[in-house]
Amino acid sequence: MTIKIGILGYGNLGRGAESAIAQNEDMELVGVFTRRDPSTLTIATQGVPVRSANDLLEGEKLDIDVLVICGGSATDLPEMTPKYAARYNVIDSFDTHARVPEHFANVDKAAGNNGNVALISAGWDPGLFSLNRLFGNCFIPQGKGYTFWGPGVSQGHSDATRRIDGVLDARQYTLPVEKALDEVRSGSNPELTTRQKHTREVFVVAAEGADRDEITKQIVTMPNYFDEYDTTVHFISQEEMDRDHSGLPHGGFVLRSGAMASGATSVIEYSLKLDSNPDFTSSVQLAYARAVARLNAEGQKGCRTVFDVAPAYLSPFDGDYLRSHFL
Amino acid sequence: MTIKIGILGYGNLGRGAESAIAQNEDMELVGVFTRRDPSTLTIATQGVPVRSANDLLEGEKLDIDVLVICGGSATDLPEMTPKYAARYNVIDSFDTHARVPEHFANVDKAAGNNGNVALISAGWDPGLFSLNRLFGNCFIPQGKGYTFWGPGVSQGHSDATRRIDGVLDARQYTLPVEKALDEVRSGSNPELTTRQKHTREVFVVAAEGADRDEITKQIVTMPNYFDEYDTTVHFISQEEMDRDHSGLPHGGFVLRSGAMASGATSVIEYSLKLDSNPDFTSSVQLAYARAVARLNAEGQKGCRTVFDVAPAYLSPFDGDYLRSHFL
Ligand SMILES: NC(=O)c1ccc[n+]([C@@H]2O[C@H](COP(=O)([O-])OP(=O)(O)OC[C@H]3O[C@@H](n4cnc5c(N)ncnc54)[C@H](OP(=O)(O)O)[C@@H]3O)[C@@H](O)[C@H]2O)c1
Ligand SMILES: NC(=O)c1ccc[n+]([C@@H]2O[C@H](COP(=O)([O-])OP(=O)(O)OC[C@H]3O[C@@H](n4cnc5c(N)ncnc54)[C@H](OP(=O)(O)O)[C@@H]3O)[C@@H](O)[C@H]2O)c1
Numbered sequence: 001m002t003i004k005i006g007i008l009g010y011g012n013l014g015r016g017a018e019s020a021i022a023q024n025e026d027m028e029l030v031g032v033f034t035r036r037d038p039s040t041l042t043i044a045t046q047g048v049p050v051r052s053a054n055d056l057l058e059g060e061k062l063d064i065d066v067l068v069i070c071g072g073s074a075t076d077l078p079e080m081t082p083k084y085a086a087r088y089n090v091i092d093s094f095d096t097h098a099r100v101p102e103h104f105a106n107v108d109k110a111a112g113n114n115g116n117v118a119l120i121s122a123g124w125d126p127g128l129f130s131l132n133r134l135f136g137n138c139f140i141p142q143g144k145g146y147t148f149w150g151p152g153v154s155q156g157h158s159d160a161t162r163r164i165d166g167v168l169d170a171r172q173y174t175l176p177v178e179k180a181l182d183e184v185r186s187g188s189n190p191e192l193t194t195r196q197k198h199t200r201e202v203f204v205v206a207a208e209g210a211d212r213d214e215i216t217k218q219i220v221t222m223p224n225y226f227d228e229y230d231t232t233v234h235f236i237s238q239e240e241m242d243r244d245h246s247g248l249p250h251g252g253f254v255l256r257s258g259a260m261a262s263g264a265t266s267v268i269e270y271s272l273k274l275d276s277n278p279d280f281t282s283s284v285q286l287a288y289a290r291a292v293a294r295l296n297a298e299g300q301k302g303c304r305t306v307f308d309v310a311p312a313y314l315s316p317f318d319g320d321y322l323r324s325h326f327l
Numbered sequence: 328m329t330i331k332i333g334i335l336g337y338g339n340l341g342r343g344a345e346s347a348i349a350q351n352e353d354m355e356l357v358g359v360f361t362r363r364d365p366s367t368l369t370i371a372t373q374g375v376p377v378r379s380a381n382d383l384l385e386g387e388k389l390d391i392d393v394l395v396i397c398g399g400s401a402t403d404l405p406e407m408t409p410k411y412a413a414r415y416n417v418i419d420s421f422d423t424h425a426r427v428p429e430h431f432a433n434v435d436k437a438a439g440n441n442g443n444v445a446l447i448s449a450g451w452d453p454g455l456f457s458l459n460r461l462f463g464n465c466f467i468p469q470g471k472g473y474t475f476w477g478p479g480v481s482q483g484h485s486d487a488t489r490r491i492d493g494v495l496d497a498r499q500y501t502l503p504v505e506k507a508l509d510e511v512r513s514g515s516n517p518e519l520t521t522r523q524k525h526t527r528e529v530f531v532v533a534a535e536g537a538d539r540d541e542i543t544k545q546i547v548t549m550p551n552y553f554d555e556y557d558t559t560v561h562f563i564s565q566e567e568m569d570r571d572h573s574g575l576p577h578g579g580f581v582l583r584s585g586a587m588a589s590g591a592t593s594v595i596e597y598s599l600k601l602d603s604n605p606d607f608t609s610s611v612q613l614a615y616a617r618a619v620a621r622l623n624a625e626g627q628k629g630c631r632t633v634f635d636v637a638p639a640y641l642s643p644f645d646g647d648y649l650r651s652h653f654l
Pocket of ligand 1: 008009010012013033036053070071073074093094095096122124125127277278281
């Protein structure tokens with residue numbers, strides 16, 4: 001059985017999902033849907049139509065097993081995921097942690113009332129990092145959990161820097177502090193402040209004649225974004241920016257450590273090193289899309305997260321194969 | 328609801344499970360069952376009976392939600408798990424990878440025919456390492472997976488060494504080769520031979536007057552155990568053995584690396600550093616015992632592995648709590 005995938009929203013994740021389908025033989029791309037004028041988009045896959053997002057909602061229901069919704073978390077997904085979950089099985093990568101309960105409730109109602117399965121917040125964080133936070137809590141019940149991000153590009157921080165006067169282009173990297181990571185790995189369960197866990201590094205292309213000291217000051221003191229971190233600012237040329245900083249690498253570490261009842265210490269560490277954050281996120285989304293299709297085929301409905309999916313549902317292989325090759 | 332746990336077999340894992348119950352407030356130990364004469368065992372928990380394993384099979388069914396079977400994998404579990412799964416929900420930590428399909432089939436029949444849930448091969452390998460091998464395959468479909476073990480004590484290799492003439496006591500450590508690990512972490516997907524992945528280190532207490540060169544030769548050339556590895560042998564005193572090598576530390580690494588369809592490399596690394604292999608294994612078993620109790624309460628029956636359990640079932644917390652704290 002081939003799983004028919006629709007992609008809604010053609011940004012970084014949308015393009016990532018499109019290309020990842022080539023690595024999942026049981027999947028087929030049936031359409032890319034956009035809120036922009038479809039005629040303005042050229043996609044990578046030959047023979048697959050680009051259509052208006054409205055086509056998903058108006059007229060007859062399309063033959064799509066799972067719709068991968070690739071809108072932005074800030075404003076797109078809270079509105080889009082419930083809307084489309086009322087008509088299709090869907091998956092999103094919603095990452096505004098604080099608003100998850102509200103998003104879950106809205107999506108659950110829309111999907112549940114209409115017999116669809118919707119899986120929210122699939123990706124690496126939220127997603128695989130969440131799984132490891134949960135696992136850590138279960139296997140080391142009396143312990144402490146830590147999440148470190150990076151080294152990687154934070155798009156929100158890059159955008160915020162770009163809005164400063166005199167900044168033509170900017171790229172922000174979040175870096176875990178190696179010393180803090182090593183302390184956690186030692187099993188000592190340290191208390192760490194925000195400043196002790198991560199540093200930030202910003203590469204800036206400044207306009208000619210711009211006041212670099214003033215730009216630096218505005219960056220490092222920016223509330224919520226930089227003021228609680230040690231931040232280093234580098235001024236570079238646009239050529240250097242384009243040459244050295246055009247990727248979207250990311251990753252990080254989830255650790256859990258604590259003592260068993262006997263007193264023996266256990267440390268669990270999970271880490272990701274991703275050359276492309278969106279490409280890996282899309283690949284994770286497709287595995288969870290496979291699970292969504294199966295859960296719905298079993299008659300399930302409503303909202304799910306990565307916590308609700310048995311690992312076997314993610315794989316194209318059957319139980320016998322999984323037990324003999326991976327167990 | 329309290330989950331009533333019975334422990335069958337009181338060795339390292341049995342003792343670990345007993346003590347781990349103190350860290351799981353929703354669980355209660357109702358009995359320790361042994362194949363030895365119960366009067367010869369003194370357990371750590373006050374007020375809990377030590378009974379004969381026969382009591383589980385004869386007479387009325389006991390009030391136990393999940394029986395944690397802590398026998399040895401080589402000969403105990405293939406016989407014990409199906410036998411007890413016919414009467415109780417059970418969990419084991421069967422680790423003979425090659426015999427998993429056969430064990431699964433036997434246990435599935437016994438549990439399924441009698442309305443029980445049995446989960447086999449829970450622990451860290453098989454168990455959490457298996458999960459990460461499966462996840463890696465799903466999220467990086469075109470890549471390569473690696474498992475490294477150690478640093479840690481291998482009981483089978485320690486036992487084999489002890490059987491050599493002139494050896495009074497021995498402890499074998501398996502060590503991952505740091506250079507190989509680093510190569511894998513780089514994303515280069517190297518081909519590694521057995522010798523390149525692990526080394527072995529053996530601490531031996533020799534009988535007075537024993538031929539140490541002969542002992543060393545017998546160890547390093549032992550077929551299946553040591554001949555494919557670079558092995559270092561150290562002779563120490565019994566005092567040193569007791570002082571420095573009485574623990575059962577273990578751990579290891581599961582890595583997966585490969586290119587996304589775009590060409591961007593992703594590397595996933597999972598690692599465990601355990602002061603006590605059995606204590607951590609028992610803690611994992613209890614979390615899966617919680618899942619077994621719940622699955623059976625939902626009306627499920629038959630054999631399961633870690634691949635079949637949605638992560639939320641492992642946690643004492645409800646969905647709302649999990650989503651707001653761990654997602
Ligand atoms: N859970 C995780 O681990 C994880 C990881 C990475 C990202 N995320 C989340 O995923 C969300 C989407 O990430 P993204 O990197 O794909 O965002 P993006 O590239 O900004 O795309 C978001 C949407 O913007 C629209 N868009 C409008 N004009 C565009 C243009 N000129 N070029 C490209 N897109 C345009 C697209 O929808 P239309 O085609 O309909 O216009 C697209 O779906 C983020 O908000 C983030 O929260 C989660
Ligand atoms: N999946 C994983 O990650 C993982 C990790 C660690 C271990 N394991 C597996 O778990 C199995 C059990 O490990 P273990 O370390 O608990 O083995 P163990 O200490 O040798 O105990 C095995 C059984 O031996 C019996 N026994 C007989 N005489 C004993 C004595 N004097 N002292 C203690 N026990 C005695 C006990 O049953 P009675 O009380 O009925 O006599 C006990 O249940 C191993 O075979 C291994 O395959 C799996």
